[in-house]
Amino acid sequence: MMTRQTWLAVTAGLTMLAADAAAAGEAELVAEARSRASGFASDLQATLKGAIQAGGLTQGIEVCKSAAPALADQHSVEGWSIGRTALRVRNPGNVxxxxxxxxxxxxxxxxxxxxxxxxxxxxxxxxxxxxxxYMQAIPTGEVCLKCHGQSLSDDVQQSLAELYPDDQATGFGLGDLRGAFVVRYWPVVGQ
Structure with missing residues (x-):
């Protein structure tokens, strides 16, 4: 027969095992979220770089408006979703x-x-x-300043005014927090 002390020791041990398992599961989720944010960021940067090389900054802005949501959708699979947000947004859907x-x-x-x-x-x-x-900061990089910085060319300003009339995402300096990737996972219950 189990004594009260044995029962308490077993219960405490099981609680610690459950906490360790939860921590291990959380670490795996963090690693996966970090990987997904990195993959999305790499694809978005490559797409923007190609658009800017092909048609300049204004084409980059146009491609960003259409490609970023499409890339987010491509990376949002298997219970995972990815997007971006910021304190000062360009796209009002990212508040x-x-x-x-x-x-x-x-x-x-x-x-x-x-x-x-x-x-x-x-x-x-x-x-x-x-x-x-999961949220991962997006620091403002050198190339980001051309469309998000403090001194924008006239054609960039015009393109932003046309495509994003309520744009709040300018005036940043190198290294400033531009925003964050938001990665969410809804576990499928019962699997």
Whole structure:
């Protein structure tokens, strides 16, 4: 027969095992989210680079408007979704929710941590289902300044005014937090 002390020890041990398993599962989710954000970023940068080389910055802006959502859709598979958000958005469909806004406000001070973009994650619920949400900072790079910087050419300003009349995403400096990738995962329950 199990004594009270044995029962408490077994219960404590099982609780620790469950916590370790959850931490291991979370680490795998973080690694996968980081990989998905990196893949999306690489594809988007390559697409923009090709468009800019082919037709200049204005073509890059046009391609970004159409290609970024399409690339996000291509990377949003198997329970994963990816997108972007910012405190100052270009696309009004990318406005941050309350939690994302809080994280972005904290990332502003240090968009890079230990040589890599800052990141944060959480386990939460959405529509009664468990959800993992990951955010990875997008620091403003040198090439980004041509369309998001403080001094924009006349043709870039005109293109932005036509394609994004409510644009808020200019005035950034090198290394400033431009925004963040948002990667979400809804585990399929029962598998």
């Amino acid at each position: 941050a929710d309350a939690w994302q806004t809080e994280q972005l406000e904290q990332m502003v001070a240090a968009p890079m941590q230990d040589g890599r973009p800052a990141s944060v994650w959480r386990m939460t619920e959405r529509e009664g289902q468990p959800m993992f949400e």
